[in-house]
Amino acid sequence: MRTFDLSPLYRATVGFDNLNRLFDATLNDAPSYPPYNIAKAGDDAYRITFAVAGFADKDLDVQVENHTLTVRGKTSQDDAATTFLHRGIAGRSFERKFELADHIQVTGATMENGLLHIDLKREIPEALKPRKVAIAGNVNAPKTIAQAA
Secondary structure, three states, X not given: OOOOOOHHHHHHOOOOHHHHHHHHHHHHOOOOOOXXXXXXXXXXXXXXXXXXXXXXXXXXEEEEEOOEEEEEEOOOOOOOOOOOOOOOOOOOOEEEEEEOOOOEEEEEEEEEOOEEEEEEEEXXXXXXXXXXOOOOOOOOOOOOOOOOO
C-alpha cells in the first residue's frame, strides 16, 4: 500500500485544515464495510446506497451534523448461540462518514430489499444564485430635442 506524505500541504496553506483532515482520512482510513454506491440522480440530486443485509430499520442510524453525514449500523442479533459452518454475511457494526459540500441537504432515507438509500439534494439559496443585472443607457448622452427635416 502506498502512503502519501501531506506535510508539504500543511506548511504551504493557511485555513485549509478541514481539507487537510479530509485528505488524511480518505487516504489513510478507508473502511470497506458495508459496500456502498454514490449515484447522481439528477442535475442537483444524489443518492448514496448501502448494502446492509441483516440490518433492520431500528439497527441503523443516519445523522447530519456540521456538513458531515454519519451512517451507523449496530447489530441486534445474538450469534453466540449459533455455530456457523460458513459465515459469508458480515453482520458487524459499522460507522461511515461523508463530508457534504455546501448547500447539500439530506432529503430522506429509505430501506428497501436490504439496501439503505439516502437521498441528497443541492439547494442553493436565492441570495447565492446568479442574477441578471440590467444595463442602463448612458445618462450623460446628449438628448435630441427636435430634428430638422
